[in-house]
Amino acid sequence: MLPKFRKNPIHHYPDGNVVLCVGHEHFRVHASIFRASSSFFDGFFSGNGKETVSHSVRCEHGDPKTDTGETDRKVIATVQLPGKNSKEVEMLLSTLYLHTEMEITWENVEPILKLADEYGFPRILAKCDQLLRRDIGNKPLEVLILADRYRLPKAFNASSALVLHDYAKISRRPEYKQLSLETRVELQAVRLRYLDGIEELSQQSAWANVKFNHPSCPANHFQHFNNQRSTGSLATLPLKQDFTGCQCCQQPDCTKAKIKRLKVALGMSDEPVIVEDKKYYLYIELAEPIKKKSPFSA
Ligand SMILES: [Zn+2]
Ligand SMILES: [Zn+2]
Known part of the structure; x- marks a missing residue:
């Protein structure tokens, strides 16, 4: 018998045509939305990903085209996201699908950034960048760490200015070491x-x-x-x-x-x-x- 999977309670749309398999959870989503929002999925569905991933790749829960859980013929692809956390994928989709538009906050920004960066969702990256820049005055180092890790130019430039402004104090904080070596070397050189x-x-x-x-x-x-x-x-x-x-x-x-x-x-x-x-x-x-x-x- 095939292992059981759970349908994600928020993002399992009956008219969806793509299954994202994350652990033992299935998201059923729309190829058109993913193509328009993500450089990775646009390449994937336009055939650029063919060499590495086949469109009809089966997950361990069986081919959704025949599986009892996904009976109809609308599903055009199953995409496995190995090693991903289903709760984090759910958060990404909740910022993508407008009816569930979730607010990006300091509590969820890092996992969303990580996935949006990996799969190339520019609109979501821009939203994260917006949040970071909003709080730059209170958390310049925290903003610089994330902007450095996920290559967000606007937040990076602005937060580096504030960190340099207060360099003697900020560079002694233990979190400072979370900056990449390259960025720490540059900050020191500028200073x-x-x-x-x-x-x-x-x-x-x-x-x-x-x-x-x-x-x-x-x-x-x-x-x-x-x-x-x-x-x-x-x-x-x-x-x-x-x-x-x-x-x-x-x-x-x-x-x-x-x-x-x-x-x-x-x-x-x-x-x-x-x-x-x-x-x-x-x-x-x-x-x-x-x-x-x-x-x-x-
Ligand atoms: Zn599966
Ligand atoms: Zn003069």
């Missing part, structure tokens, strides 16, 4: 460059060759920089952009020249990342995620 830049700008000579309007402008900017440094306000990013004019010559372009000097020395980006109305100029950029191979290929 070191910033600290080296501060040392460099603390020398009068670093300001000598900047084009300013008045002979006393360089000395004035140098003095102002060191005042900021000694009061600790310099270590506070975001950088304050004050274009009302240089205190010495009263010219805005002189202040711009100063900001440019700071940016070059400190390794700051020209395009800021904006988090909660603040502009951050120090962050790590993550490129768009690389398209993954099918999880079924060797």
Whole structure:
């Protein structure tokens, strides 16, 4: 006798034409929805997955076309998702099917991200990215860990700015080690460059060759920089952009020249990342995620 399977109570649609077999649980879903939402399933149903998985692959519960549980002829494919947790697959489907649209929260975001990343569901990834960015001010490290693991560029750039902003404190937290080695190395490199830049700008000579309007402008900017440094306000990013004019010559372009000097020395980006109305100029950029191979290929 074939082993028994359970029909998922939420996502087993009588008019569905695809069976997802997860452990001893069956989900009966719609190929059209999966093709439109997932790069993996789009490739799978358009034949790109043929070399690795046949459309009529049987699960251990028997071929749904003949099994008493799935009698009709509508089922076009059975897809086994080996090693997956049925509760987590249910959560993924509940964010996909609009009538059950489940809210993504910090409690469920990681398993949903993991599956959405593995099977290429861009709309669900974007929803997760939205949640992460909403809470970035409270949980910058938690956001960076997930954005790093699942390659979410927007959340990654913004959270790296906040982590760098408070690097000395955040990098000592035990969870910090959950970041990839690559990201930790980059954060440290950006931070070191910033600290080296501060040392460099603390020398009068670093300001000598900047084009300013008045002979006393360089000395004035140098003095102002060191005042900021000694009061600790310099270590506070975001950088304050004050274009009302240089205190010495009263010219805005002189202040711009100063900001440019700071940016070059400190390794700051020209395009800021904006988090909660603040502009951050120090962050790590993550490129768009690389398209993954099918999880079924060797
Ligand atoms: Zn099965
Ligand atoms: Zn000036």
